[in-house]
Amino acid sequence: MARASFGQATWLVAEREMKTLVTTKGFWIGFAFTIVALFALTVLPTVFGGDDPKVAAVGSAAQAVQGKALDVQQVATVEEAADLVRADDVEAAIVPDGAGIKVLALNDPPNDVIRQLVESPPVELLDPSAVTSAQRSVTVIVFGLVFLMFGMGGAAIAQSTVTEKQTRIVEILVSTVPVRALLAGKILGHTILTLGQVVVLALVAPIALRVADLGTLLGVVAPALGWFVPFLMFGFVLISSMWAVAGALVSRQEDLGSTMGLVMIAVMGPYFGVQFFYENPTVLKVMSFVPFTAGVAMPVRLFSQQAAAWEAVLSLAVLAATVVAMLLVASRLYTGSLLQTGARVKLSKAWAPAE
């Protein structure tokens, strides 16, 4: 009888992984959470941050605040104004002080109020940047978060591998198709699902930006987004292969925690690394070429226009080469540990040639 070819077997495994995953609640909850989080990050600051600061004004001081971008509440006495400040009903109180005015605030100088009251000197930027630092930090968070969410989503590969080991169906699978087809099918299935989610996000993101009235930002984000997708996908495959090995090393779901640590670091690393160091161009540059952090660091650099296209291509090539190397390593470790049941398999034992 015709045996399933490697490609057919891989696809059958991938198909099953996808079907199984999309029928779980956790998958949809995670995906919904990602969409909501992204909307919240981009839209909410403009919704909440857009209001004028509230102030109380007393007597003649009211003239000083006229025509400014402040939400003014007129009160009769300084004491009344001070009470409003203490009750946190207003951010500050503007009260007469001799010929001029004085600002009363609770414990911090209210900079946004003060900025309205003073005459700013004209500013000329010698090296204007296309993106503000606020836009940049939002982008860092968004890229980091997406990478984190999908990276953690790869844990489903580890879980599905352990399920197969725990139920011993793995014996039937291994006696039917090559182990490599099992590994390839798992990674392929989860990568397709992730890609599908990324596509949905890429379609939703422009809507979020329009709602947030950040349409102009869209023009700047779009190219970086275009780069982010391949980086994300290669990064995902890299992490997937590690998740698969983490699953193959143990025989029970309860033991999974003991092997997931290293993979978690690989997933969290880019997120925290870029969060902490995105204002340090040298560190960011290094991170944008390290395969594990490149997935977030390089798109952020591209977004801030700190990196040229050739740098992105080079980094992507380094990442792709690492993916190939990691797949080969993972495939050997996966094969070496898949049929070992019982205690957690040591990496050295999984790597050793089969007896």
Next chain:
Amino acid sequence: MLTVRGISRSFGDHKVLDEVSFDVRPGRMTGFLGANGSGKTTTMRIVLGVLAAHGGAVSWNGQELTPQSRPDFGYMPEERGLYPKMKVREQITWLARLHGVDRETAQRNTDALLEDLELTGRANDRLEELSLGNQQRVQIAAALVHDPAVLILDEPFSGLDPIAVETVLDVLRKRAAAGVPVLFSSHQLAIVERLCDDVVIISKGRIVANGSREDLRARHAGSRYEIVVAEDAGWVRDVPGAQILELDGPRAVFEAEPQQVLRAALDRGEVRSFTPVVPTLDEIFKEVI
């Protein structure tokens, strides 16, 4: 024919299989007997290519097996396993397709097997919702759905009630009758006795008995006979060379030259029954291991 020749395997310093050789002939049910830890499962895993041998070879129709040239095995592992959350019909069909069966045939085979195993009503339930006995039947279906060329079943009857044993047995016999060699292990000797054609007995990693069930019994039969006469059979002990093993009024079990005893019995009167005593597998098993 599946041929196992000189298979050895060690785990660390522990030699689990030592020069194991036997045949599984087409169209026959071969029972693979042995105590716990005697090497049955290890042998089966080596035959399937899930585990490497440290010596010896497994051949199919004279050709040594390699990962590329394995026949389609139907395998039922000792530690049962299927996806608990997958629906029965979907799961069996999927496994068939993994063996290279096209979608339509896979579905047709699945439906026919579920019918034979009396599982049609549970086809769209998740595996975990079935009773253990029914899960076991699904496991049988998983081993058969791709019309395998060889069946390797590790303890296929353990956990089944007597009715389920009959159902499964019918299904397996059908396959054997169609010319498929069937190797199944068991420690339930009564079941093996009833349904296998050939027997292979393994003990501490060595094959200690091997052949057709009848041959094996004949070989281990010795010269033991049972006679039932009309009166008391105590006189048998006076026949020269005879040794009584059991005596119960007119019935005696003895070891002796049978014709001599029979002649003596006929001289004394009526002989109601005279039969060679064939050992049960249980007795052979205890004798050889």
